[in-house]
Amino acid sequence: DLLFAPVSAAARRRLAPAAGRDGRRVEVFSSMPIGTVPDGVSVTANRFVWTRARFGPPRVTNGTDLVGTSLVETGVVDCDRYLAAVRALARTHGAGRYFAHRRESTAKLHRLAVETGLEVVRPELPLELTARRGPIGRTVLSFPSTVVHTLPLALAGTGVRVAVCDIDPSWLTPTASPRAEGFLSGVTGTARGVHRVVTGPKHYIP
Structure with a gap:
């Protein structure tokens, strides 16, 4: 699948x-x-060989960047729970920028910026190319997405660490598909070369 x-x-x-x-x-x-x-x-x-040869290497900052998701817009994740998770991740990991998914709503992103203080960035290019062109944080945090598979390849050799935050089942909306939890877990569970994070006092999970 x-x-x-x-x-x-x-x-x-x-x-x-x-x-x-x-x-x-x-x-x-x-x-x-x-x-x-x-x-x-x-x-x-x-393996993103062409991408690495054509773009970069990027300037790597000492900060942390967050990668957004449109799971709220697609009705899978509750908006308030999602914003609370972003707020916790930003606070715990010192994130400064939030790379928005192309389908995220303007209203949600405005609220996110106000409540978290994150700089919202809407990439004009696919995130893999944006990251290769730089600047990019030394740590990139993402929710379940194909980027947890592609960014480690695009950023190989740069020293950037890609980490994924699983979607807690309590964040799912009542109308979310029964298959949603398993599918999202599969996206993160099969990712190679990524770390795991939680939205609490803990940091990386080996």
Whole structure:
């Protein structure tokens, strides 16, 4: 599922079921972790070699940057719980900037900036390119997202530490899909080379 998560349902129906039965093959170029590959599908790992060669290395600051998520906008996470988590992470880890997801609402980001004091940044480029161009914090904190898989690759060799904050089940809305918790845990649990953080007095979890 993680392999095809970024691909639309329509594309999955057109490509995956037919692959291998009518002589066609599908090649997937992905940085996501891959388990069992369907028949007729080949996978080429995206290690962000071109990105690292084309951009950077970035200037690395001594600060911490937070990466936002649109889980509130999609109805998965409660807004108040999310803002409380961001506030706790910013305070505990000394974060100064918040890289907004492209789907985050202006109203929520305004409230976030007022309540946390974070500088909200709306990247014009994909975050992997923005991070390579710099400046970027020595620590980057993210909620469950594909960036916990891609940023360690894009920032390899820079000394930047990428960490992920799991979504506590108590943050989920009553209307969130029953599969949401398991899917989000899978996104973070399969990430390589990242640390784990919590929104309490503890810091990194090995």
